[in-house]
Amino acid sequence: MEEPDCPEGSVSDRGGERQTASLPLPDAFLEFLSENGLDPAVYSMAATIPRYIRLKPGMESQITEIESELKCVLEKVSWLPGFYAIPPEIQIAGSKAYQQGKIYGIDAASGAAILALDVRPGDHVLDLCAAPGAKLCMLADTLGTTGSLTGVDVAKHRLAACRTMLQKYCLGDRTRLFVADGTLFSILPVNSRMQRMEGSIGVEENGSTFPEWTSRRSWKDRQKTKKANANGPQHLLATLEPELIYYGKHSGLVGLCKSDVFCPSVDNEACTSGYDKVLVDAECTHDGSIKHIQKFEFWGWKTLDRRILDAGRTENLLQLQLHLLTNGFKLLKTGGSLVYSTCRFAEDRFG
Ligand SMILES: C[S@@+](CC[C@H](N)C(=O)[O-])C[C@H]1O[C@@H](n2cnc3c(N)ncnc32)[C@H](O)[C@@H]1O
DSSP states (O other): OOOOOOOOOOOOEEEEEEEEEEEEEEHHHHHHHTTTTOOGEEEEEEEEHHHHHEEOTTTGHHHHHHHHHHHHEEEOTSSSSEEEEOOTOOOOTTTTHHHHHHHHOOOOOHHHHHHTOOTTTEEEEESSTTTTTTTHHHHHHHTTTSSSEEEEEEHHHHHHHHHHHHHHHOOOOOOOEEOOOOOTTTOOOOOHHHTTTTTSSSOOOOOOOEEESSSOOOHHHHHHHHHHHHHSOOSOOOSSSSSEEEETTTSSOOOOBHHTTOOOOOHHHHHHHSEEEEEEEEOOOOTTOHHHHHHHHHTTTHHHIIIIIIIIHHHHHHHHHHHHHHHHHHTTTEEEEEEEEEEOOOOOOOO
């Protein structure tokens, strides 16, 4: 595909599409890049960008073994604890190290967002757009055996993938997962709230409490899913009520009354009992992800118009991001921090 006289990163014509090194980019996308002051050459670099993996804490002594299994050197990323670069062609999914949960694939950029959040022991952390869960896993890993982690996503099937990952990597002990609209979610961290309301929780007439989590679902629950599936695929949230689809042993929920957990925050309650850290890893156009743009070669460049260049879609996404951010700040404790991340190069404005 590469044209012989085309130096790395340069642009040449090629029947309707222009060739940027090894990647043909449609004119509309090139115009979009030019309007945003972006160099098309960056999209030709995908083949040279390494893959990144994160080693589960405590697995450092097994690096040599993992290297011989993957047949490559794990190159330590000095600025990102636990991260290693490997050549892009290395597949990790078939390896024992991956299957046994010793390593997982996660971009360095995702790691940078979590690093910026500066999670400290004991923090109550909220991930408002959690699925499919790479950052959630790193957050759980970083928290270790203190604090709590709440993951929220509007897409149930995607959040279920987070649950699988947390269980696979044994990282879900302090985590709870809610299928909910992150723009409206208002449930505060359980431990911080329970400490504040000490003594008044747990004795509720006729109130049912959370037993230890089990993946075996009740007959009633199975019937509910069957009914929902009969009404069509459940891609997005059917109701406004948050649905709890997982909670760990030390998430603080076991033994608590359900009504206490689902009680939404009131007025300025979050200022004192809110989350210490909030991640808003918002839904976006992905134009900033070089690897994502490369996939349009297979999906067809026409879909790029609809998914990335469509002004209406971009505007809707910007509004969604604004609402997610606003709600993220509402749930943040005074003095807490929020990190907002997207994979978008183009300049955004919140109107
Ligand atoms: C960029 S992805 C998040 C990636 C994730 N943080 C990770 O590291 O794997 C954006 C997510 O936002 C979710 N989303 C979209 N609208 C939402 C909303 N209103 N509330 C909560 N989540 C939403 C999507 O379902 C999608 O899973």
